[in-house]
């Protein structure tokens with residue numbers, strides 16, 4: 440039996456973040472040391488409130504939640520209520536949290552957890568990279584204590600979803616992306632190139648609705664709300680499960696395929712900011728995924744959520 444991999448989830452819930460967090464809590468392959476929150480889909484304190492409510496829903500209030508950054512490193516905060524609704528997790532009535540956020544800042548938790556951990560930690564940012572970038576800037580030594588960063592963000596051969604060129608997490612805080620891309624940490628990226636192939640169809644949602652447990656019902660409700668934006672925008676058969684790809688990769692990387700490349704992000708001008716690029720012929724700095732076995736992915740996702 441392999442030991443559970445210690446991870447920190449950095450998140451901006453967000454319905455797809457919520458599904459990713461629930462998948463992690465349902466999976467013995469990972470040990471969620473803490474959840475840190477970052478302004479993104481909706482502002483603080485909503486992302487923190489949503490994280491606390493999700494852990495209460497899953498009866499996992501043992502997992503500590505730390506509030507992170509309120510805004511990107513340089514740019515003003517850009518949020519996505521047009522996708523996620525005003526609460527950020529519209530579609531489900533989440534319980535009132537029975538716990539409060541921990542004292543201390545999410546960036547400091549990331550630093551302390553990486554430096555103090557018995558084994559290298561895996562960071563799982565599911566939103567803008569503000570907290571991760573700030574942690575690396577504040578304490579560069581953590582780079583040697585990070586096993587891997589697995590980030591949902593960016594778009595390489597796929598168009599952006601926020602501008603023609605930029606994916607949301609990269610667009611909101613491109614300067615933090617630059618810090619992470621140039622930090623020399625083992626980096627695996629789940630860009631739109633793969634998440635747009637992990638589409639949760641009505642059949643998948645109906646399977647999830649077949650589980651009576653409150654977690655499965657809440658997850659299905661959130662997806663039912665969240666799916667409308669992308670299905671309308673792209674005329675596709677289901678909602679992209681962006682953030683759950685990060686956790687599924689940690690559980691079973693064999694269901695993904697990708698490309699090693701030198702990755703970069705544009706921070707030069709308003710028309711192209713947040714555009715992520717990959718040079719497959721240069722010394723690679725990351726692996727980005729552009730293929731997924733969707734049947735295996737959704738079998739895993741639905742059965743794991745069904746047992747929470």
Ligand code: RIB
Pocket residue numbers: 451453454455456479480565566567591600606607608681682
């Ligand atoms: O572009 C999709 C990403 O932006 C996802 O992480 C979603 O939750 C939003 O944060």
Ligand code: CA
Pocket residue numbers: 450451452453455456479480565566682
């Ligand atoms: Ca997210």
